[in-house]
Amino acid sequence: MTDVSNDVVFITGATAGMGAAFARRFISEGARVVATGRRAERLDSLRQELGDRLHTSVLDVCDREAVQQCVASLPPDFAEISVLINNAGLSLGGGKFQEDELDDMLTMIDTNIKGVVHVTHAVLPGMIERDRGHIFNIGSVGGVYNVPGNSIYGSTKSFVHMFTLDLRAELLGHHIRVSVLEPGAVDTEFIEVRARGDKTARDRHYKGMRIISADEFADILFYAYSLPPHVNANIIEVMPTDQNWNRVAIHRET
Numbered sequence: 018m019t020d021v022s023n024d025v026v027f028i029t030g031a032t033a034g035m036g037a038a039f040a041r042r043f044i045s046e047g048a049r050v051v052a053t054g055r056r057a058e059r060l061d062s063l064r065q066e067l068g069d070r071l072h073t074s075v076l077d078v079c080d081r082e083a084v085q086q087c088v089a090s091l092p093p094d095f096a097e098i099s100v101l102i103n104n105a106g107l108s109l110g111g112g113k114f115q116e117d118e119l120d121d122m123l124t125m126i127d128t129n130i131k132g133v134v135h136v137t138h139a140v141l142p143g144m145i146e147r148d149r150g151h152i153f154n155i156g157s158v159g160g161v162y163n164v165p166g167n168s169i170y171g172s173t174k175s176f177v178h179m180f181t182l183d184l185r186a187e188l189l190g191h192h193i194r195v196s197v198l199e200p201g202a203v204d205t206e207f208i209e210v211r212a213r214g215d216k217t218a219r220d221r222h223y224k225g226m227r228i229i230s231a232d233e234f235a236d237i238l239f240y241a242y243s244l245p246p247h248v249n250a251n252i253i254e255v256m257p258t259d260q261n262w263n264r265v266a267i268h269r270e271t
């Protein structure tokens with residue numbers, strides 16, 4: 018058994034999908050959790066479900082000042098963050114670069130890149146001071162393999178991949194682990210968000226394939242956390258068995 022009773026786990030994007038699953042998993046193991054996200058009503062119902070060991074804070078990771086303020090004003094029982102899960106993120110559009118909306122691209126960059134930087138910059142000094150911590154960044158297989166329609170989303174996740182490795186290198190000598198988890202298809206609201214709220218999009222996208230559940234993915238993250246403190250899982254890439262990467266594409270003149 019991993020003892021998490023002294024842990025405070027700060028999760029971005031805990032109002033849905035994987036973030037909510039991470040919150041449930043760490044609470045069930047006995048940790049205290051700070052759940053954040055933009056949708057207050059979702060946070061309220063998570064608080065009702067998970068009880069006093071969950072602290073909630075409405076937070077947009079794109080808002081640099083709000084991130085600083087949120088981390089600096091946590092109640093004493095939740096102030097000493099030992100696990101940070103940079104999970105908030107999204108894909109919008111999913112079409113060809115030249116046809117998609119520039120505003121959507123900038124939102125992905127603001128959320129998936131700047132959001133990770135804002136939150137890590139606010140949380141890391143406390144971890145360094147206490148010489149204790151584990152930072153999990155949620156990347157994507159889209160940051161490793163090229164997927165048509167992913168030119169901006171995939172690039173933001175490539176940033177997350179390299180940021181993780183470089184941060185880990187810089188933290189050598191501290192007792193702070195840094196891991197990037199790079200999932201393929203996980204059953205969350207991700208596809209619905211990408212399709213601008215079209216609730217039928219998920220079923221069409223995953224038709225006929227078995228995908229990873231958010232709870233299964235939370236098990237994987239928790240496994241990485243439960244490794245002995247001297248063991249750092251650098252990169253964990255996971256796909257459903259029914260998913261693979263693209264072949265090299267060929268255009269033929271007819």
Ligand code: NDP
Nearest residue numbers: 030032033034035055056077078105106157203205206207
């Ligand atoms: P969901 O859409 O289910 O959840 C995304 C979460 O991110 C929500 O809680 C949302 O909360 C939050 N979020 C989005 N924008 C912001 C913002 N500006 N500030 C704060 N929170 C924000 O998707 P997933 O659970 O799948 O996504 C989790 C992570 O996994 C993301 O980084 C995603 O890119 C990554 N991923 C997902 C894959 C999948 O197949 N599901 C595959 C590969 C990677 P709210 O709207 O309330 O703010």
